[in-house]
Amino acid sequence: MRPVSFTPETVPGPDAPLRAALRYGLIGLGVLVVAAVVVATAVAGTPGLWGALLGAAIGGGFILTTVVAVLLGAKLPPSTAGLVMLVSWVGKMLVALLVIAVLNQFDFYSRPALFFTVVGALLIVLGAETYGVVSQKVPYVTTRAGDDETASEQE
Secondary structure, three states: OOOOOOOOOOOOOOHHHHEEEEHHHHHHHHHHHHHHHHHHHHHHHHHHHHHHHHHHHHHHHHHHHHHHHHHHOOOOOOHHHHHHHHHHHHHHHHHHHHHHHHHHOOOOOOOOHHHHHHHHEEEEHHHHHHHHHOOOOOOOOOOOOOOOOOHHHOO
């Protein structure tokens, strides 16, 4: 493996993988919304349209909330970051249950369209986020074998 040098302007920040995950997740969700709306409207009409829009909002919002919470908690101390993650998880679970409970009372949307769009959003957004994280090049430093100096002492 050959050494790679970076100028300070080209070194990605420590949150670059998470930003890429958010970017690719939003792109994947946008593509899913268009495809789901077209297919569900063609199959079920206006109820299919509403089912696809609601499913994309529920599924995409549920997954993208995690990336946003991690980005917000990245610069916090570890215990506070853990608290942010726990609160965001509990909050999105409560919101999802509340939304489903409220939607259960109505019949203006297609339930199959909602179900398939939620499942599609979970799979597509998670896949897009994974691609965003894995595709990022994040520099790391290794020292030569036998060196007693740390990386900060070598500068």
